[in-house]
Amino acid sequence: MINSAFVFTITNAVLFQVGWFVCILCGSFWAGVFTLAAIAFHFMIVQQRRDDAVAVLIAIALGLLHDSLLLHSGQIQFAESAYLPPLWLVCLWALLGITLNHSLVWIYSRPLWSGLLGAIAAPLSYLAGVSLSSAEWSSPLVEVLPIIAILWLVVLPLHRFLSLRVLSYVQRKTTGLSSSHSRS
Known part of the structure; x- marks a missing residue:
């Protein structure tokens, strides 16, 4: 018998990998369509929706910061935009967010x-x-790749730290609301 948690974990990983290729190869429109469908599917079947919603939102925020730093420091450029990372790249961060938990x-x-x-x-x-x-790279790879490596030394640990803080805050607020309603 196949364990349903195992099937979900494999499906989650495959969904991300397929999404990576869709985002990279097909551009922003199809990346958006795929990501919306993947996230809708994920949130229909997952039980820890709050945790995953926080993970996705923080991943998008960190992704925008990360890729904007690369863009504005002249390390990378995008045909779609000179000011913000393109939608397909933001979609990759959202898809990463649904894999973390x-x-x-x-x-x-x-x-x-x-x-x-x-x-x-x-x-x-x-x-x-x-x-x-x-x-396209705007700087030599010997400069860009170490910068990305250094940034990623902190990306996932920072994401985890922020997620735990946000979830703790939400839990305290939710518990506080439940307590105040039960006293009424």
């Missing part, structure tokens, strides 16, 4: 390891993504 939880829950893995995997992902998409 599921198929990537094994690394995400270990800040040191997630930072180290991010410092290795993210430059490789950007290298592949830029070669397949409309993005």
Whole structure:
């Protein structure tokens, strides 16, 4: 018998990988369509919706910050926009957000390891993504890839830190509201 949690974890990972290719190869329109469908599917079947919503929103915020830093520091450029990262790249961050509590939880829950893995995997992902998409490097790779690696030393640990803080805050507010309603 196949464990449903295992099937969900594999589906979650495959959804991200397919989404990576759709976002990189098909541009913003199809990236948006795929990401909306993937997120809708994810939130229909997942039980921890609040945790995952926080993960997605923080991933998008960190992604916008990360990629805007690369864009405005002259490391990368996008055909679609000179001021903000394109929608297809934002979609990749949203898709990453739905993996963190599921198929990537094994690394995400270990800040040191997630930072180290991010410092290795993210430059490789950007290298592949830029070669397949409309993005272009604006600086030499020997300059850009170490910058991405350094940023990713903190991206996943920072994401985890922020997620836990936001969820703790929401939990306190929710518990406070429940307590005040029960006293009424």
